[in-house]
Amino acid sequence: MDIASPAFKASAYRALHDAHLQQALGHIRTGFIDKRAAAIAALPEFEALRQSARDIKNHTLAHLDLYLEAYEEKVREAGGEVHYAATAEEARALVLNICQQAGARTVTKGKSMIAEEIDLNEHLAANGIEPVETDLGEYIIQLRHEPPSHIIAPAVHVTKDQVEAEFRRAHTSLPPGRDLTEPSALLGEARALLRQRFLAADVGITGANFLIAETGTSVIVTNEGNGDLTQTLPRVHIVLATIEKITPTLDDVSQILRLLSRSATGQDMAVYTTLSTGPRRPGDPDGPEVYHVVILDNGRSAVIGTEFQDMLRCIRCGACMNHCPVYQAVGGHAYGWVYSGPMGAVLTPMLVGIDKAGQLPNASSFCGRCEAVCPMQIPLPRMMRHWREREFERRLSPATYRWGLGLWAFVARRPRLYRVATQLAVAVLGALARGKGRFRRLPLAGGWTGHRDLPAPQGRTFQQMWSTRSRP
């Protein structure tokens, strides 16, 4: 997908004036935030689990090569095959090749952000293979030809009425007069149509929430059961994952699972937690004949050992974006690429470069709520600041902003100059605002006064008054 992140400001402006989007985003509070808060209040050991989960991931990242090799060995023992892809292009080619080897015409897909990251659907379609999204949210946005706007709720930006309109447009074989007012009717319709696609598919592609080194198992966490049908019905199952999904043991995964759904949707557990290890064994009632795992790097290994390594602890729960006031205001599409919200603001520059994604780590008030809710204790604001440092060092930030900052720092480093300059400025502004107490407009302050008044300084600085002890 094209990287529209440089246009963040314009996209955000449109998002703020999109009534449908704003209506849809209004559901984040009740749909995610309140439910998460209730789930965590009911789990006294939540903080202890966070620390333990952080330690598990840090340990894994410190020994990632060993765990990857161990995982690969176990998958092979179970009869599966592991492929490594350094780039998105390599991953696309690997998946296409497996599909072509299987003579695939249609491919069902469980929800996978990695598939978005590598533009898999476009690549398959361009090569004559039809990808069918089976997660309801993904299905909706596939009909709308849109990317997901949220990592766990891809269609969170769409209202129910818009879904109804889209279904009526796309499902032309169904009676036009049917009643779709209830969400359950929409769900029922999608389910009935998808059932045929599940049965017809030649290959099923899922993501993975975890890859377990101890057992060679991939784990998916879903609420709709579509992932299970995707990976058990077709002849071939492809797991698409990235290197940091490796987790050492089943026990480790069990701990992190206790954080994942609570942080994501406020559920104690998702409806389905599905473990798959290799292809169908003799005597198994179902399962694929062939089992492949494609493990993508795409720039991730390059941040190990840097100030951005902690980002690789992310388990993609979405709590940071649900609680982010910027995400709540503009939604996910404004971020211009696959990942959005605070995790996207840190991850996107890692994957596409700070020169293209510089807007994202800047578009934060550093309110810190993302870090406070992150189940893996990822210091998201700190890493956004590190991206700003990289940007500043490479002189990528706007020149006017840099000059303004430089002038201010020049003055602030010289107390006497600072005293004279600030006393003068405060006196002038105080005199201009006399009798009003605030400005409705002020030259060069349009960023502020476009939306709010500027309370005026009172005319003398504190240090000026203190030095003469002229207390009010």
Place this chain on the structure above:
Amino acid sequence: MAKEDNRPRVGLLVTCLVDLFRPGVGFAAVRLLEDAGCRVEVPEQTCCGQPAYNSGDRRDTAALAQRVITTFEPYDYVVVPSGSCAGMVKVHYPELFADDEEWRPRAEAFAAKVHEIVSFLVDVRGIERVAAAFAGTVTYHDSCASLREVGVRDQPRRLLASVSGLSLAEMDDTEACCGFGGTFCVKYPEISNAMVSRKTAAIAASGAATVLAGDLGCLINIAGKLKREGAPVAARHVVEVLAGMIATPPIGEAER
């Protein structure tokens, strides 16, 4: 006065915004500190460097931080009438100098002495009540840095509960950012506006006639939006009310 020497010596880090926009907050802080048995001094100061730090300019930040540390090292405590600036010098200075053999220990020793003012009064000086009076209902905005960087939440509410005539009406989602965010509010004005609009709506819905907070940045933003909306809600720094120094008009309002 030999007795005076026993009082802890407090350096007031007044913050740029209080220094330039609202000196009364600084004097209210001094009164509260003196009432709490402290000797207060105000050494010459400029800025803690937060705007540079959050803009990725570590070099200028370090220069300003070294100046602040040197200036305030002699004091027993460093008290700040802002959670944001307190967080900057207490949490971020040690991070800034993490790889600096000379400055890291100095930054850490300095950071250990830094306190946001209301938490200093309650947690360090053991103040449980103030003598002030304020007629009316207020609501309290938790600034992000106060809440999440320096652990201020209950302390201002406890002291406000002791103010005669004051009642507190909590607004919805007190933990939400007001959209100020330093340079964020002018770099992304439309998003900042969406955030502050939610905040002023929550304030209005609380029914309070006055909004209080511990950070002048948030307050200038919130007051500016309330004024633009024509909302009849006054905005003040919490220490003005705690010190009983409310003769100055609320933020953004003129002398009558």
